[in-house]
Amino acid sequence: MSLKLTILGCHSATPRTFAHPTAQFLDIKNHSFLIDCGEGTQVQLRKYKIKFSRINHIFISHLHGDHFFGLVGLLSTFNLYNREQELHIYGPKGIKEIVTLQFKLSNSWTKYPLIFHELGSKKSELIFEDDKITVETIPLKHRVYTNGFLFKEKSPKELHLNMTAILKYPEIEICHYHNIKKGNDFISEKGTIINNDLLTTLPSKPICYAFCSDTIYDPEIVPIIKNVDLLYHESTFLKDKKETAKTTMHSTAEEAGMIAQQALVKTLILGHYSSRYRDLTRFQQEASAFFENTHLAEEGKVFEIFPAD
Amino acid sequence: MSLKLTILGCHSATPRTFAHPTAQFLDIKNHSFLIDCGEGTQVQLRKYKIKFSRINHIFISHLHGDHFFGLVGLLSTFNLYNREQELHIYGPKGIKEIVTLQFKLSNSWTKYPLIFHELGSKKSELIFEDDKITVETIPLKHRVYTNGFLFKEKSPKELHLNMTAILKYPEIEICHYHNIKKGNDFISEKGTIINNDLLTTLPSKPICYAFCSDTIYDPEIVPIIKNVDLLYHESTFLKDKKETAKTTMHSTAEEAGMIAQQALVKTLILGHYSSRYRDLTRFQQEASAFFENTHLAEEGKVFEIFPAD
Numbered sequence: 368m369s370l371k372l373t374i375l376g377c378h379s380a381t382p383r384t385f386a387h388p389t390a391q392f393l394d395i396k397n398h399s400f401l402i403d404c405g406e407g408t409q410v411q412l413r414k415y416k417i418k419f420s421r422i423n424h425i426f427i428s429h430l431h432g433d434h435f436f437g438l439v440g441l442l443s444t445f446n447l448y449n450r451e452q453e454l455h456i457y458g459p460k461g462i463k464e465i466v467t468l469q470f471k472l473s474n475s476w477t478k479y480p481l482i483f484h485e486l487g488s489k490k491s492e493l494i495f496e497d498d499k500i501t502v503e504t505i506p507l508k509h510r511v512y513t514n515g516f517l518f519k520e521k522s523p524k525e526l527h528l529n530m531t532a533i534l535k536y537p538e539i540e541i542c543h544y545h546n547i548k549k550g551n552d553f554i555s556e557k558g559t560i561i562n563n564d565l566l567t568t569l570p571s572k573p574i575c576y577a578f579c580s581d582t583i584y585d586p587e588i589v590p591i592i593k594n595v596d597l598l599y600h601e602s603t604f605l606k607d608k609k610e611t612a613k614t615t616m617h618s619t620a621e622e623a624g625m626i627a628q629q630a631l632v633k634t635l636i637l638g639h640y641s642s643r644y645r646d647l648t649r650f651q652q653e654a655s656a657f658f659e660n661t662h663l664a665e666e667g668k669v670f671e672i673f674p675a676d
Numbered sequence: 677m678s679l680k681l682t683i684l685g686c687h688s689a690t691p692r693t694f695a696h697p698t699a700q701f702l703d704i705k706n707h708s709f710l711i712d713c714g715e716g717t718q719v720q721l722r723k724y725k726i727k728f729s730r731i732n733h734i735f736i737s738h739l740h741g742d743h744f745f746g747l748v749g750l751l752s753t754f755n756l757y758n759r760e761q762e763l764h765i766y767g768p769k770g771i772k773e774i775v776t777l778q779f780k781l782s783n784s785w786t787k788y789p790l791i792f793h794e795l796g797s798k799k800s801e802l803i804f805e806d807d808k809i810t811v812e813t814i815p816l817k818h819r820v821y822t823n824g825f826l827f828k829e830k831s832p833k834e835l836h837l838n839m840t841a842i843l844k845y846p847e848i849e850i851c852h853y854h855n856i857k858k859g860n861d862f863i864s865e866k867g868t869i870i871n872n873d874l875l876t877t878l879p880s881k882p883i884c885y886a887f888c889s890d891t892i893y894d895p896e897i898v899p900i901i902k903n904v905d906l907l908y909h910e911s912t913f914l915k916d917k918k919e920t921a922k923t924t925m926h927s928t929a930e931e932a933g934m935i936a937q938q939a940l941v942k943t944l945i946l947g948h949y950s951s952r953y954r955d956l957t958r959f960q961q962e963a964s965a966f967f968e969n970t971h972l973a974e975e976g977k978v979f980e981i982f983p984a985d
Contacts, residue, residue, distance in 0.1 A: 381753040382719050406749040407716050410691050430781045432752045440715045443741045444690040461781040468777060472739045472770040474820045511783045 370395045370520075370574045370672045372597065375411040377638035377664035379581075379603050379617075380433055382406050387666060388433035389580060389639060391599070392417050395518055396499040401425045401441075402516060402578050408437035409444055415667050420450060424495065426502070427458030428580055429513035435462070439469050442477060450479040457484045457494055457502075459512045486514055491591050505591050507582035509616045515580065517591060520573035526550055527568045536561060571674030577632070580639050583613065584622035589630045596672050598632040599664065601639035602650050608641070620650040624657030634672075638664030679704045679829075679883045679981040681906065684720040686947035686973035688890075688912050688926075689742055691715050696975060697742035698889060698948060700908070701726050704827055705808040710734045710750075711825060711887050717746035718753055724976050729759060733804065735811070736767030737889055738822035744771070748778050751786060759788040766793045766803055766811075768821045795823055800900050814900050816891035818925045824889065826900060829882035835859055836877045845870060880983030886941070889948050892922065893931035898939045905981050907941040908973065910948035911959050917950070929959040933966030943981075947973030 371394040376387030388405025392412065399421040401408070412419040419441075427435050435458070445454065454477075456462060463483040470476050484494060486504060495502035498521070505515030525548040533539050538555045539547070547553060553561040577592040580601040592598055603617035612619050618626075620637055627635035635658050637650050644650070647663055654661040662670070680703040685696030697714025701721065708730040710717070721728040728750075736744050744767070754763065763786075765771060772792040779785050793803060795813060804811035807830070814824030834857040842848050847864045848856075856862060862870040886901040889910035901907055912926035921928050927935075929946055936944035944967050946959050953959070956972055963970040971979070 380756055382716070382749070384719055384723050406746065407691070407719065410693055410716065414693050430778075432749055432778070432782060436749045436752075437715065440691070440741055440745045443745075447689055459781075461777075465778055465781065468770075469739075469741070469774055472768075472774065472820075473741060511781075 369674065370518075370576055370597070372576065372599075372636075372670040373415055373417065374636075374638070374664045374666055374668045374670075375408055375415065376405050376666060377640065379639045379641055381642070382433075383642070385666075386642065387411055388436075389428075390437065391578065392419075392422075393518060393576065395574070395576070396520055398500060399423065400502075400518070403428055403434045403580070404436075404438040404441060405433045406436040406440075409441045411666070412441075420445070420448065422454070423452065424455045424457065424502075426516050426578075427456065427462060428507070428515060428578070429509060429511050430459050430461060430465075431511065431581070434581075435465075438462075439466055442466060442470075442481065443475075445479060446475070446477050450477075453480045453482060455482045455484060455495075457486060457516075459514075460485045460487045487512070491517075503591070505577060505579060505588055507579060507588065508585050509581045509583065513581060515582070515588070515592075516578045517595070518576045518578075520575070522573050523570035525570065526563070527570050529566055529568050532566050539566070574672050574674060576672075579626075581617060583616040584618045584626070586626065586629060589626065592626075592630045592632065594631050594633075596633045597636065597670060598627055598630065598634070599636045599638060600626055602637040602654065603639050603641050605644065605649055606653055608643075620653040621657060624654030624661060627654070627658035627661070632658075633660065634670070635661045636664050636670060637661060678983065679827075679885055679906070681885065681908075681945075681979040682724055682726065683945075683947070683973045683975055683977045683979075684717055684724065685714050685975060686949065688948045688950055690951070691742075692951070694975075695951065696720055697745075698737075699746065700887065701728075701731075702827060702885065704883070704885070705829055707809060708732065709811075709827070712737055712743045712889070713745075713747040713750060714742045715745040715749075718750045720975070721750075729754070729757065731763070732761060733764045733766070733811075735825050735887075736765065736771060737816070737824060737887070738818060738820050739768050739770060739774075740820060740890070743890075744774075747771075748775055751775060751790065752784075754788065755784070755786050759786075762789045762791060764791045764793060764804075766795060766825075768823070769794045769796045796821070800826075812900070814886060814888060814897055816888060816897065817894050818890045818892065822890060824891070824897070824901075825887045826904070827885045827887075829884070831882050832879035834879065835872075836879050838875055838877050841875055848875070883981050883983060885981075888935075890926060892925040893927050893935070895935065895938060898935065901935075901939045901941065903940050905942045906945065906979060907936055907939065907943070908945040908947060909935055911946040911963065912948050912950050914953065914958055915962055917952075929962040930966060933963030933970060936963070936967035936970070941967075942969065943979070944970045945973050945979060946970060
């Protein structure tokens with residue numbers, strides 16, 4: 368059980384040879400999620416040797432080109448590779464029309480089921496759930512309708528077996544493990560009670576990842592992302608362009624640091640850098656003044672979180 | 677006066693790190709034309725240091741993704757760079773809807789005039805003309821409505837001055853040059869006649885380039901591309917996949933060679949290679965059996981034609 372996030376692109380606006388627009392690949396509880404899909408994402412997936420046929424869910428934050436212009440190309444590639452399994456797309460209203468129009472005009476359609484989940488709510492909502500994880504939207508304030516996404520492991524329903532302790536009691540056979548995991552004490556045939564506390568440990572805390580791009584500085588998201596293990600928050604500008612950040616509805620590195628500080632997250636990742644900046648370490652410096660455990664998104668960089676024991 | 681063609685991408689189907697889909701940059705008579713625009717074309721333009729702000733005309737052959745998925749991204753980039761001059765797009769009916777829908781949903785529009793010329797005719801037609809060149813469509817047979825494009829320099833209306841000869845006659849002053857270029861003899865004040873043939877040479881033959889992708893083998897295009905200096909003809913397959921070429925409405929290298937042979941072109945460029953082939957030299961070998969002066973399109977390769985004197 369761990370979370371692995373690969374940065375495929377972390378720059379804003381136009382794609383350049385060594386600066387690709389937003390795209391991230393998230394591996395969480397055996398799910399392979401793609402988050403945003405700027406132009407060239409499929410090439411980046413290949414470059415970082417990600418088995419992208421495993422992607423079954425794609426989350427698009429908003430309909431600015433640097434977050435979705437690579438989507439229709441990726442969907443076409445799946446088709447060429449004779450994909451058969453379902454693919455789910457979560458994104459703003461309109462995304463279905465964009466994709467279907469292009470397939471219609473190219474006189475083709477996917478051979479695999481393509482299921483659109485169009486989003487329009489301005490409140491956080493649950494958009495995916497299975498027995499292992501949930502995904503909720505994080506409403507963001509930007510120039511167009513935008514959502515971040517909160518990926519959360521579910522709390523395990525069962526306790527962990529403390530095998531060192533259990534093996535001291537030969538009368539506890541494998542058939543009893545299921546009952547002990549549920550929190551019950553062990554009662555032997557002779558009526559001896561062994562307290563559950565002695566036989567189990569608490570399961571590790573579920574891991575959470577919050578993706579927040581693009582957005583103006585907005586403390587209203589803090590309650591939604593409170594205590595997450597990993598927060599990606601856009602920082603298009605440094606503080607020298609604080610006013611530009613406001614008018615374009617983006618954030619500065621300082622503001623990303625402030626959100627991380629307020630939300631008591633464990634780790635902050637910055638990204639969506641404006642092309643005007645050459646030296647990215649200044650982003651880290653400015654955010655670190657508010658939140659120390661700040662890292663820079665870089666193409667190909669992997670952030671991995673293992674559950675605390 | 678010369679023609680310079682830069683190959684930006686020459687592979688079929690999905691973009692890969694070292695294999696980009698179709699896009700070519702054509703510099704002809706001070707015009708900068710972009711022909712097709714697969715995903716990632718704007719990055720390729722940067723890579724090969726092409727001043728793409730100079731592009732005023734984009735020609736899209738057909739609406740298969742590997743020929744146009746990079747278009748909307750490039751148009752957005754022009755916007756970010758505060759382009760002001762007109763941009764003309766020539767492509768199949770539907771291309772305007774694809775672009776405008778995406779701009780509408782991203783709540784933006786180009787600040788520069790974007791003019792669509794939607795094509796629907798099944799006959800060759802003149803789609804661009806100024807005092808220096810013409811562009812005509814080459815109707816191609818493919819799975820969707822497709823055009824190739826024929827770029828032709830116009831024949832110069834004036835003769836070239838033979839300056840070595842002219843300077844032998846001090847009585848021919850600069851003010852007479854215009855008249856001589858028009859083909860008139862020189863008559864001195866004393867009535868001496870100097871024959872025009874002695875003072876001029878014929879202008880160089882205008883240069884032509886024909887772009888033909890994607891298409892099944894189709895000798896019907898031969899009259900349109902007859903005698904061109906440079907022909908790009910798709911060759912998706914080798915002869916081992918002749919049947920696949922037919923069913924997918926593509927050509928083999930041999931068939932491209934046959935078209936070049938029949939059309940008596942000067943130079944043939946092959947491209948649009950299927951990803952199944954690693955060794956591209958086989959394309960050249962197979963086409964050369966029919967047409968010797970065959971070259972392989974390769975990314976970044978430049979084909980330049982200078983007028984014959």
